[in-house]
Amino acid sequence: KYKHIFEPLDLGFTTLKNRILMGSMHTGLEEEKNGIDRIATYYAERAKGGVGLIITGGIAPNVQGWTAPFAARMSTEKHAVQHQKITQAVHREGGKICMQILHSGRYGYHPLNVAPSKIKSPITPFKPFKLTQSGINRTIRDFVSCAELAKIAGYDGVEIMGSEGYLINQFIAKRTNKRTDGWGGNYENRMRLPIALVRQVREAVGEDFIIIYRLSMLDLVENGSSWEEVVQLGKEIEKAGATIINTGIGWHEARIPTISTSVPRAAFTWVTKKMKEEIKIPLITSNRINMPETAEKILLDGDADMISMARPFLADPEWVNKAAQEKADEINTCIGCNQACLDHVFEQKVASCLVNPRACHETELNYNTAKIKKKIAVIGAGPAGLSAATIAAQRGHNVTLFDADTAVGGQFNIAKIIPGKEEFHETLRYFKRQLELHGVTVKLNTKVSVGDLLTSDFDEIVIATGIEQRELKIEGIQHKNVLTYLDVLKGQKPVGKRVAIIGAGAIGFDIAEYLTHQGASTALNIDAWLQEWGIDKTFKARAGIEGQKAVSHPSPREVFMFKRSKGKFGGNLGKTTGWIHRATLKKKKVQFIGEVSYTKIDDQGLHYVQNEEQKLLEADTIVICAGQIPHRALYEPLLAAGKKVHVIGGADVAAELDAKRAINQGSRLAAIL
Ligand code: MDE
Numbered sequence: 081k082y083k084h085i086f087e088p089l090d091l092g093f094t095t096l097k098n099r100i101l102m103g104s105m106h107t108g109l110e111e112e113k114n115g116i117d118r119i120a121t122y123y124a125e126r127a128k129g130g131v132g133l134i135i136t137g138g139i140a141p142n143v144q145g146w147t148a149p150f151a152a153r154m155s156t157e158k159h160a161v162q163h164q165k166i167t168q169a170v171h172r173e174g175g176k177i178c179m180q181i182l183h184s185g186r187y188g189y190h191p192l193n194v195a196p197s198k199i200k201s202p203i204t205p206f207k208p209f210k211l212t213q214s215g216i217n218r219t220i221r222d223f224v225s226c227a228e229l230a231k232i233a234g235y236d237g238v239e240i241m242g243s244e245g246y247l248i249n250q251f252i253a254k255r256t257n258k259r260t261d262g263w264g265g266n267y268e269n270r271m272r273l274p275i276a277l278v279r280q281v282r283e284a285v286g287e288d289f290i291i292i293y294r295l296s297m298l299d300l301v302e303n304g305s306s307w308e309e310v311v312q313l314g315k316e317i318e319k320a321g322a323t324i325i326n327t328g329i330g331w332h333e334a335r336i337p338t339i340s341t342s343v344p345r346a347a348f349t350w351v352t353k354k355m356k357e358e359i360k361i362p363l364i365t366s367n368r369i370n371m372p373e374t375a376e377k378i379l380l381d382g383d384a385d386m387i388s389m390a391r392p393f394l395a396d397p398e399w400v401n402k403a404a405q406e407k408a409d410e411i412n413t414c415i416g417c418n419q420a421c422l423d424h425v426f427e428q429k430v431a432s433c434l435v436n437p438r439a440c441h442e443t444e445l446n447y448n449t450a451k452i453k454k455k456i457a458v459i460g461a462g463p464a465g466l467s468a469a470t471i472a473a474q475r476g477h478n479v480t481l482f483d484a485d486t487a488v489g490g491q492f493n494i495a496k497i498i499p500g501k502e503e504f505h506e507t508l509r510y511f512k513r514q515l516e517l518h519g520v521t522v523k524l525n526t527k528v529s530v531g532d533l534l535t536s537d538f539d540e541i542v543i544a545t546g547i548e549q550r551e552l553k554i555e556g557i558q559h560k561n562v563l564t565y566l567d568v569l570k571g572q573k574p575v576g577k578r579v580a581i582i583g584a585g586a587i588g589f590d591i592a593e594y595l596t597h598q599g600a601s602t603a604l605n606i607d608a609w610l611q612e613w614g615i616d617k618t619f620k621a622r623a624g625i626e627g628q629k630a631v632s633h634p635s636p637r638e639v640f641m642f643k644r645s646k647g648k649f650g651g652n653l654g655k656t657t658g659w660i661h662r663a664t665l666k667k668k669k670v671q672f673i674g675e676v677s678y679t680k681i682d683d684q685g686l687h688y689v690q691n692e693e694q695k696l697l698e699a700d701t702i703v704i705c706a707g708q709i710p711h712r713a714l715y716e717p718l719l720a721a722g723k724k725v726h727v728i729g730g731a732d733v734a735a736e737l738d739a740k741r742a743i744n745q746g747s748r749l750a751a752i753l
């Protein structure tokens with residue numbers, strides 16, 4: 081079925097067994113105690129899962145190139161010997177692995193960082209030192225030595241990170257390179273560094289070593305490269321001896337989303353396709369590709385020679401084997417949420433995956449066959465209950481899953497309605513298939529009571545009953561114009577033309593996106609999405625954006641968001657996605673009204689106080705998104721009656737967007753039941 085995915089790629093001196101690349105991801109394990117052992121297990125599991133080639137997370141060639149203080153670096157033989165554990169583990173499983181060399185330049189989150197010019201990035205607090213000419217020569221030597229050490233470490237090759245706005249990009253773009261010497265000024269000078277790096281690395285490592293160059297094909301920042309410049313560099317990189325060119329889209333400081341869930345699947349493969357007209361060596365495409373159908377179509381259409389997927393391998397190490405066996409419906413799909421992966425990494429925590437808590441925790445979290453087979457009841461089929469039930473059953477237990485609703489999924493059935501959150505359907509599909517595969521008995525439309533459980537003969541009871549909405553005490557809260565977010569999303573109650581949202585947490589933001597949107601979600605339509613973010617598809621605009629106007633569909637209603645606290649709206653949203661939600665609502669002209677206290681709601685609308693001044697927002701609908709509390713009425717009585725009972729997910733701790741915690745807790749409990 082996926083003929084193109086499984087066609088080997090002959091590189092001359094070596095052959096990759098299929099067209100799937102596990103893209104580079106820094107996981108934070110690199111810097112952990114026992115990190116090398118943990119990372120070796122993590123990569124080996126992906127190699128065993130059938131992936132054609134793995135690229136490691138970025139490893140710095142020297143201290144200045146660190147992403148953060150004491151980040152992983154390959155600059156001594158000792159480092160190389162340590163990494164042999166990783167390469168041996170991958171090779172034992174029949175895999176291949178390249179090491180990414182990443183010099184972060186001014187993105188380095190530390191005071192020793194360097195760049196072509198002394199200009200601070202908007203997303204880091206540290207102003208870089210300007211590299212001197214001899215500093216540049218030393219940097220090149222460090223890259224070369226890093227590649228040689230990677231070879232000693234047993235890697236099959238290296239990837240030179242030339243995208244995402246890191247050091248190499250900083251040299252190439254006028255935005256960050258204001259030098260007047262031989263490394264700045266005209267384009268020939270600005271692209272000297274990457275060409276020198278590829279050429280000198282090739283000379284040092286010989287012919288039978290993979291060199292991938294990650295080329296920033298669309299910078300998505302002002303004063304980035306034009307398409308002609310990108311092509312010119314691509315050709316030079318090919319000449320300098322690269323084996324493969326990988327696609328990079330957008331700098332980290334770009335204010336256009338490139339990998340989050342609201343980005344349509346395969347939204348940027350048209351860029352790689354265009355480059356294929358210019359370059360003879362194999363090209364890899366990337367960004368928001370997460371299922372075999374999408375990958376196969378890209379290859380079939382000739383947009384690229386290989387597909388890079390990174391996060392999908394956190395979500396499911398067996399992705400490739402499942403595709404090979406035509407079991408795509410068993411793939412645990414990456415939903416692009418960033419909640420446990422990129423958000424963790426940018427907060428300098430070890431990465432994992434919302435849908436697969438084992439990711440990067442392979443040495444400590446395992447689902448071994450249970451020694452004693454038990455009869456287990458799981459009450460509530462939201463993400464917490466689903467993960468607990470499926471893993472317990474996978475381990476051999478006899479599991480019954482109850483839910484009061486007509487379908488499994490809990491709040492995910494509501495989340496999937498939000499435009500840009502369509503991927504949540506995949507998680508539901510995955511769990512439904514797991515329920516079948518592991519023979520869980522599912523009892524829907526069944527509201528379970530304490531009495532039911534007291535008289536039952538279950539060995540263990542897992543309470544995963546989710547949340548209740550927090551009640552707000554405002555005069556007039558019972559007014560007919562007041563709705564809760566559940567009335568709107570689940571009840572589909574009609575909403576007026578002028579809406580006040582009370583509460584600006586994550587659900588408030590989701591509701592605002594839902595209410596300001598009409599028609600099909602742009603997350604399902606690449607052209608509409610590109611227009612919404614002002615990205616030029618004709619390759620005329622510099623960096624894909626200069627001079628472009630973002631055109632979003634106007635909102636069908638006026639929306640006003642209120643919160644009581646001080647500070648930035650959406651300040652508690654995910655680190656790598658919060659800005660996207662803020663930008664989206666600004667495009668829809670949502671107004672943010674903070675530091676208020678609510679007085680009352682009546683026929684006129686919402687009365688509130690701001691800056692000690694009494695104010696009125698004339699609104700025809702007021703939507704309450706004022707938080708949640710755990711719904712766990714079953715727990716205490718069962719505990720008191722001496723039952724073996726556990727509570728997980730929202731029923732344990734109610735925090736707004738916390739499927740990460742729910743699935744993690746459900747999985748970890750099921751692992752030890
Ligand atoms: P923030 O709140 O968005 O920004 C802070 C303030 O700066 C302003 N800002 C800007 N102003 C002008 N021009 C700009 N371009 C610009 N950018 C930001 C903001 O408006 C804001 O000002 P305010 O509104 O408050 O007045 O967020 P932050 O600074 O806390 O964090 C920013 C992020 C780094 C999280 C971020 O921007 C990120 O979300 N960008 C997108 C990243 C992305 O999705 N990239 C796609 C690929 S990911 C990848 O390739 C690998 C990443 C992992 C690397 S390691 C790589 C190798 O393996 C992680 C290394 C981490 C080391 C610390």
Ligand code: FAD
Binds near residue numbers: 527544730735736737
């Ligand atoms: P729930 O999903 O609430 O499931 C509880 C289940 O228990 C329900 O199906 C209910 O019917 C059932 N139940 C309750 N009582 C009984 C009973 N007595 N008998 C039988 N069944 C019972 N989280 C994220 O991490 N990222 C997001 O992007 C995200 N977006 C969201 C968007 C929206 C609009 C909403 C509403 C939520 C979102 N969430 C998100 C939150 C996430 O869905 C919850 O954290 C998660 O669903 C909690 O899982 P749970 O299994 O604990 O509870």
Ligand code: SF4
Binds near residue numbers: 391434436
């Ligand atoms: Fe994908 Fe979310 Fe898992 Fe990251 S945490 S790998 S984005 S599903």
